[in-house]
Amino acid sequence: MSDHDSGYKLLFSHPDMVRDLLQGFVKEEWVEQLDFSSLEKVSGSYVADDLRDREDDVIWRVRWGKEWLFVYLLLEFQSAVDWIMSVRTDAYVMLLYQDLVKAGQIKRGDRLPPVLPVVLYNGKSLWTAALDVSDLITPIPRELDRYRPRTRYLLIDLVRYENATLVSMHNLVAALCRLEKSQTPEEIRAVVALLVDWLKAPEQLSLRRAFTVMLGRVLLPRRVPGQVIPELNDLQEVDAMLAETVGEWTKEWESKGRQKGEATMLTRQLQRRFGTIPEWASEKVSKANLSSLEEWSLRIFDAQSLDDVFSD
Numbered sequence: 001m002s003d004h005d006s007g008y009k010l011l012f013s014h015p016d017m018v019r020d021l022l023q024g025f026v027k028e029e030w031v032e033q034l035d036f037s038s039l040e041k042v043s044g045s046y047v048a049d050d051l052r053d054r055e056d057d058v059i060w061r062v063r064w065g066k067e068w069l070f071v072y073l074l075l076e077f078q079s080a081v082d083w084i085m086s087v088r089t090d091a092y093v094m095l096l097y098q099d100l101v102k103a104g105q106i107k108r109g110d111r112l113p114p115v116l117p118v119v120l121y122n123g124k125s126l127w128t129a130a131l132d133v134s135d136l137i138t139p140i141p142r143e144l145d146r147y148r149p150r151t152r153y154l155l156i157d158l159v160r161y162e163n164a165t166l167v168s169m170h171n172l173v174a175a176l177c178r179l180e181k182s183q184t185p186e187e188i189r190a191v192v193a194l195l196v197d198w199l200k201a202p203e204q205l206s207l208r209r210a211f212t213v214m215l216g217r218v219l220l221p222r223r224v225p226g227q228v229i230p231e232l233n234d235l236q237e238v239d240a241m242l243a244e245t246v247g248e249w250t251k252e253w254e255s256k257g258r259q260k261g262e263a264t265m266l267t268r269q270l271q272r273r274f275g276t277i278p279e280w281a282s283e284k285v286s287k288a289n290l291s292s293l294e295e296w297s298l299r300i301f302d303a304q305s306l307d308d309v310f311s312d
Contacts, residue, residue: 007214008075008120012058014207015039017172018071021118022062024171025156030064038063042070059096061113070115072096074153081125086133089117090151117153122180127157172198172207179219188219189242196235208235262293269300270309281306 011017019036042059058073072092074085082088093115100106100113121127130136132152140148158177166174166181175191175198182188192215199208216232232238263285270277270285285293296309303309 007210007218009058010210011176011207011214012073012075012120013041014210015041015060016204016207017176018060018062018073020172020174021073021156022071024169024173026116026154033064034069035063057092064114068113070096070113072115072117074117074119081123081127081129083129084136085119085129086131086136086151086153089119089153090133090149093117093151117151118156119153120156120158122158124159126160127155131155170198179215182219182223185242185245188215188223189239192235192239192242196239199235209233211235212238259290259293262290262297263288266293266297266300269297270306273300273303274306278306281310284310 012021015036018039022031022034023036039060039062042061057075060071060073061068062071063069072089074089074092096115097106097112106112132150134148134150137148156173158180161174161177161181163178163181166178172195175194178191179188182191195208195211199211212232212235215235215238216229220229220238221227230241232241266285267277267282270281285296288296299309
């Protein structure tokens with residue numbers, strides 16, 4: 001499991017995160033009927049090996065009236081959309097039911113508890129996969145339709161929420177979304193200041209630590225690759241470090257943003273001039289510094305081939 005997946009698993013191993021996820025991002029009336037004081041994380045010993053192998057998933061249960069509701073969080077942090085996600089969530093839910101029966105939590109004659117599968121996604125690409133497994137099945141005659149499985153999951157696309165909406169929310173998951181969307185050190189500092197204020201209680205120390213770990217080992221290294229991030233023990237240390245390095249990092253981020261923009265523009269120019277770009281040329285563009293990108297952009301006007309553009 002990557003540092004990124006581990007960081008998120010650590011965050012969503014805290015009941016406050018699960019509560020804010022449900023209250024802030026599931027806009028349905030039944031959520032108001034949940035007893036969040038009963039939130040309980042399902043331990044690894046509670047499920048069989050098939051589910052334990054899903055190391056990046058977290059399972060919680062919460063009282064819904066007299067019944068338990070299970071919340072199955074699937075942490076999907078990948079560059080590509082998984083088109084068959086609805087099949088996977090359907091399989092995981094069925095495995096969970098099977099394990100509940102094996103563990104004696106569900107007796108013969110009892111009804112199975114409801115399960116809410118939640119997919120947390122933070123990829124750059126829009127999520128285009130089917131949300132219900134039934135949408136992946138070939139259209140069938142009306143008489144057969146009743147046999148078609150129907151299992152839907154809730155998609156939380158962390159980076160697709162509007163900033164104005166997130167800023168208006170006093171919500172830990174909304175703060176996480178803002179961190180994922182952050183483009184400058186100032187934006188990160190603004191969210192860190194909120195977290196310092198929101199997580200003051202002694203019993204929230206572990207959650208403060210989880211956010212500190214995510215920032216120090218996942219988000220900041222991703223934002224400023226190559227920079228040495230010191231070991232951070234508290235959110236206030238994160239804020240202090242950002243205050244000291246904000247000027248330097250802002251210049252670096254702006255430079256990387258310009259470099260990325262130049263690379264994107266050059267790629268479009270090459271495609272328009274020469275058609276499909278081979279992998280070697282795409283890799284050369286992606287790894288080039290700003291000076292080289294600018295030089296190659298000028299050569300396009302006279303070049304007769306890709307070799308002419310990239311020649312030394």
